[in-house]
Amino acid sequence: MNILSEKNVKNGEIILKEELKKLLEEDNAKIYEVIRIIERSPVFLKEHFNRLMNSINLSGIRGNINYEDFKKSIELLIDENKFDNCNVRVSYYYKECEILLFYFIDSHYPTKEQFCTGVHTVTAKVHRNNPNAKVFHAEYKEKIQKIIDETHAFEVILINEDDSVSEGSKSNIFFVKENKLVTSPDENVLLGVTRSKVIEVCENNGIQVERRIIKYEELENFDGAFITGTSNDVLPICSINEKEYGSAGNEVVKMVYELYRDEVMREIK
Numbered sequence: 335m336n337i338l339s340e341k342n343v344k345n346g347e348i349i350l351k352e353e354l355k356k357l358l359e360e361d362n363a364k365i366y367e368v369i370r371i372i373e374r375s376p377v378f379l380k381e382h383f384n385r386l387m388n389s390i391n392l393s394g395i396r397g398n399i400n401y402e403d404f405k406k407s408i409e410l411l412i413d414e415n416k417f418d419n420c421n422v423r424v425s426y427y428y429k430e431c432e433i434l435l436f437y438f439i440d441s442h443y444p445t446k447e448q449f450c451t452g453v454h455t456v457t458a459k460v461h462r463n464n465p466n467a468k469v470f471h472a473e474y475k476e477k478i479q480k481i482i483d484e485t486h487a488f489e490v491i492l493i494n495e496d497d498s499v500s501e502g503s504k505s506n507i508f509f510v511k512e513n514k515l516v517t518s519p520d521e522n523v524l525l526g527v528t529r530s531k532v533i534e535v536c537e538n539n540g541i542q543v544e545r546r547i548i549k550y551e552e553l554e555n556f557d558g559a560f561i562t563g564t565s566n567d568v569l570p571i572c573s574i575n576e577k578e579y580g581s582a583g584n585e586v587v588k589m590v591y592e593l594y595r596d597e598v599m600r601e602i603k
Contacts, residue, residue: 335423336440341414343407343436348414354437363427364471365389368439369408370564374418375602376408377564381527386424388525396428404434411436421565443565444488449591452572452582453488455561456481457550460492460503462524478503489561491574498522499548502561507571508532510558510586514542522547528562528594535593541586553577558584560591568594 342354349357367386370377383404390397408422421441427433444453458481462474481490490503500522501507506529509516515536517529533543558581559571568591570581581587 337437338417338420338440339411339415339438341411342438343411343414345432345434346403346407346410348410351437354435357433357435358425360429361425361427361433363393363395365393365395365426367424368564369422369424371412371417371420371422371438372598372602374412376412376422377598377601378527378531379405379408381530382424385525385527386426390426395426397426397432399426399432399434407434407436411438441565444567444569448488449569450582452570452579453561454486454573455489455491455502455571456485456487456575457491457493457499457553459495460490461494462492462500493550494522497550499550499553502563505561505563505566505569507559507561508543508590509548509552509556510560510581510584511556513586514544515586515590516544516546516548516556518548519545526562526564528564528567531597532562532568532590532594535597536590539589539593541590558587560587562594567591567598 337351337354340351341348342351344357367382369379369382380401383401387397387399411422415438417438420438423437423439425435460477478490489505491507492500492503494500500518501524506523506526507517536543553574554577558579559574560581561569561571570587571579572581573579
């Protein structure tokens with residue numbers, strides 16, 4: 335993780351990068367959130383705050399963060415730095431008192447070509463403990479990165495021991511069957527903010543979303559697929575292992591992308 339901002343925020347106050355690094359070394363909880371900044375505006379800030387609180391509660395750590403203080407801290411970070419379009423990482427841990435840190439990180443987004451053609455993904459038998467909590471695990475990250483390096487895949491789709499499909503290693507996944515979306519049950523995945531917004535805009539616009547167990551052998555039968563995430567938006571999948579999809583040209587995928595982007599534009603304006 336590459337920290338970009340020289341001026342960062344700790345509990346509502348400005349600190350410099352060197353102090354931030356020392357504080358992050360003390361962080362044993364590894365609870366975090368990543369928030370997209372577009373045109374110097376945070377996207378879906380309240381939803382990210384709620385998910386951070388959920389991760390804290392699921393991890394059994396003391397925490398009583400105030401949303402208005404949270405909002406003021408990220409606004410302070412944006413005001414004190416010159417990054418117009420970048421991701422902010424928020425880290426939380428408890429050491430005698432609450433420590434809440436805000437800082438800009440090196441951010442990578444899919445290219446225009448990847449949105450137009452879709453991305454290649456692979457599957458792997460990997461299980462995340464406590465999937466609803468967003469917690470950093472170095473061993474898990476290293477394992478995923480090794481698979482990506484070896485296969486040149488954009489993302490790894492996680493398969494449980496019972497051969498059910500859960501989610502991407504750093505994203506959520508949706509499948510298209512005719513005019514319907516299919517995704518894993520809420521309790522089996524990280525409740526991504528982008529995922530929740532996609533479900534919301536689809537249900538508001540007559541696109542059915544079915545949450546259910548998806549078996550590995552079903553991957554052959556879907557008409558398309560896409561992943562969602564803070565940096566990925568709605569990103570078509572062109573292939574999972576050897577199975578090819580025409581996701582980028584699928585009318586349902588294109589509609590979902592447009593509906594989601596419209597929601598983002600409303601948020602930042």
